[in-house]
Amino acid sequence: MYKVMLVDDDYPVLELLSEMIDWDGIGLTLQSMHENGAEALKEAETNMPDILITDIGMPKLNGIELTKNLKAKKPDLTVAILSCHNEFGYAQQALKLQVQEYILKDMLDIDEINQMLLQFKEAIDKERSAKKNQRKMTTTIERSKLIMIERFIHKTVDHPIYNENEWYNDAAVLGLQAGCEYKIILCIIDQYQASMGRYRTRDMLDFVVHNVITEVLKDEKHVSYGHFQSNESFLFLPKQKDNQATIKLIRKIQSALSQTLGISMSFMIGNTGENPLQIKTEMTRLLNATTEKFYLKPQSVEEFKQLTVSKQNIFKWYDEASKELKEVILTRSMDEKNTVFEKWIHFITTNQFPAEAVKDWMLKILLDIKVRIQALAYFKQYESAETLHDTFSKINSVYELEDWLKEYFIDVIEFANTEPITNMEIANACKYISDHINQKITLDEVAQHLHLNSSYFSRLFKKEVGETFVKYVVNLKMKRAKELLEQTNYTVYEISEQLGYDNQSYFNKIFKASEGVTPIEYKNGVSS
Structure with missing residues (x-):
């Protein structure tokens, strides 16, 4: 229902309108009534009406000034002016503010007011429906373009390039141009699963991230951005941008994502490519840098550098880690939890074990703990083995793993501290x-x-x-x-x-x- 605000320093008029108008029948809600414009303006700061019915001559703030203030905040506000005056000057001011109706109080008729409000509601319905359809059409076009960009990037990465001219024709959807050398940058959403939790679908997350980044890039010449898969996308910068300018632009993107969406993104800066094959090669190299991405700190901007991966078998420390983590649950100690996690995450990052080995090691530890303490009813119902496998397959970095483990153990300990459900x-x-x-x-x-x-x-x-x-x-x-x-x-x-x-x-x-x-x-x- 649309909200209506009544403002008049003549209380009998407020009472008459509030009681005699069939608000529910029209499909409107009487939001509030005020005896001066200042009070109405204060109310509108937190609760803006859809329709304003206001007197002109009032103490503190007259109806014309009130309308002007509210129209500045909500240009499509529907307004009806009530007045004892019939001077042309007031009507002229009201017209300048695009007021829908100007009614003299001595000609006030409740049936006419009801009819006027019904027309207001129908007009607002039509306007909002038109805007909704326009937004839907714009969104559909934008999403179609995103799909085309994603398909182009997948095709570049997954299939051979046989014809450069054909590739550049397809690359036009992304804005890549022949004869321009591009620096290839891999963009990675940090804590991707947590970000997904704040949005209904992966498509919605991709859409809002793309909108924010392209808004930042709108004044940048020849800079292109496109989504690839899950938490990964690419930024293509013309070679003439020096490192300082590149980092400044990336920081601007990071700031916009953080402030607008609450999302953290890291960037791995690769080499340049001056033709389709070089661009494809560099994109593939960055995507395959599994371990380098696993140890990339959140909100970081790093030149790609191949890490030296530990050759030690992480399972040598399996029994020790399993025993300490199991003890955290059995003692239900939150303080000990932080100490234990810090110890083992530091151990993993210092040695830089292969990413898949780390996830496999930690998953087996959790499954082993689950089996050993299955007598605890709260643990049996908390996570299935299938759910844990699925969760670990989606973890992209050691820092995401650390945060997930902390939340996981907090939840498990909370379950342990409550009366278990045995049925x-x-x-x-x-x-x-x-x-x-x-x-x-x-x-x-x-x-x-x-x-x-x-x-x-x-x-x-x-x-x-x-x-x-x-x-x-x-x-x-x-x-x-x-x-x-x-x-x-x-x-x-x-x-x-x-x-x-x-x-x-x-x-x-x-x-x-x-x-x-x-x-x-x-x-x-x-x-x-």
């Missing part, structure tokens, strides 16, 4: 709820998933968990809502949608009942 049916129910937190979840749905009678499942759930099914789901959703409000730039509407709420007002109500403040108040409190 495997309820444990599976909790896992199902967690996996489907972005959807509307009902008791009947989960009971059916477990092949249980709904009434029996409801009683069993409360007995094992200590709270009702509905309360448990709401608490879990509110916890996730707070994480999204703290860590992302999603709007409250987007967050409510991601958590399976069809109605934002209902989500706001549930959040306030749970946390004591509205989502907006919570977000403002976190950011202040």
Whole structure:
């Protein structure tokens, strides 16, 4: 529903309009009423209306000045002016501000006001629909171009180049030009899985990152950027850019990504290529630098340098590491956890073992710990072997591994410090709820998933968990809502949608009942 703000220093007029207009019937919400323009302006700073109905002559701030201030913040604001004056000067000022209606109070008719508001709503609907379709069309065109760029890069890397002229014709989608020598730079999103968690799909993440980077590059001549796969993309800089200018541009990209999206990106600077084959060779060399990328520090800018990989077998330290990490869980010591992780991550980075060997070593340690302490019910239900395998396959650097391990052990220790759920049916129910937190979840749905009678499942759930099914789901959703409000730039509407709420007002109500403040108040409190 669109929001309406009423402003008039004549309170009977406010009362008449608020009570006599069929707000719900029109499909509008009366957001607020104010007796002077200054109060209305203050309210609009945090809660901007879609429609403003205001008197002209008011203390502190008149209606013309109020309209001017609000229009500066929201140019498409719909405005109706109420006035006791019929002088041409006021109407002229209102027209300059593109006010939709100018109504004399002595000719005020509630039926006409209702009709006017209905027309306002229909006009806003049409305008927003048109803008939405335009944005959708623009987005579709932009995404089609991204797909073409990605296909071109894949084709360059994966297939032989038989014809240079044909290659340059295809390269036009990326902006690469014949006769220009390019410095090849590999761009790597740090903590890629964490970044993915803040966006609905990989395509959405690629799209927003591409938009930010191309916005930074819009005034740079002959500089091209294209996504390749998962967390990797390429930057092509003309050779005439010296190292200082290159690093300055990269830092500008890093700053934009960090400030706009909260994303960290590292850059590995390779050699130059003056023809398709040289460009392909350098791109392939950077992509195959698995170990070099594994030890690349977050937010770094490094000239590519081949690392000397340790020839020692990391499994020589298997028993020692396994024993110390198992002890962290059994003693449930958070302080010890940090010490142990720092020790072993330092050990790995100092020796520079091959990336795959490190991941294989750590995965086997975790699986071994899982088997040895499987008597602990909380651990059995926490992560399956398949989930761990999948997670480790997606870890790209030793620093991402360190952060993931810390979060993993924090969660496991938290499970250990709570009363374990020993009933495997309820444990599976909790896992199902967690996996489907972005959807509307009902008791009947989960009971059916477990092949249980709904009434029996409801009683069993409360007995094992200590709270009702509905309360448990709401608490879990509110916890996730707070994480999204703290860590992302999603709007409250987007967050409510991601958590399976069809109605934002209902989500706001549930959040306030749970946390004591509205989502907006919570977000403002976190950011202040």
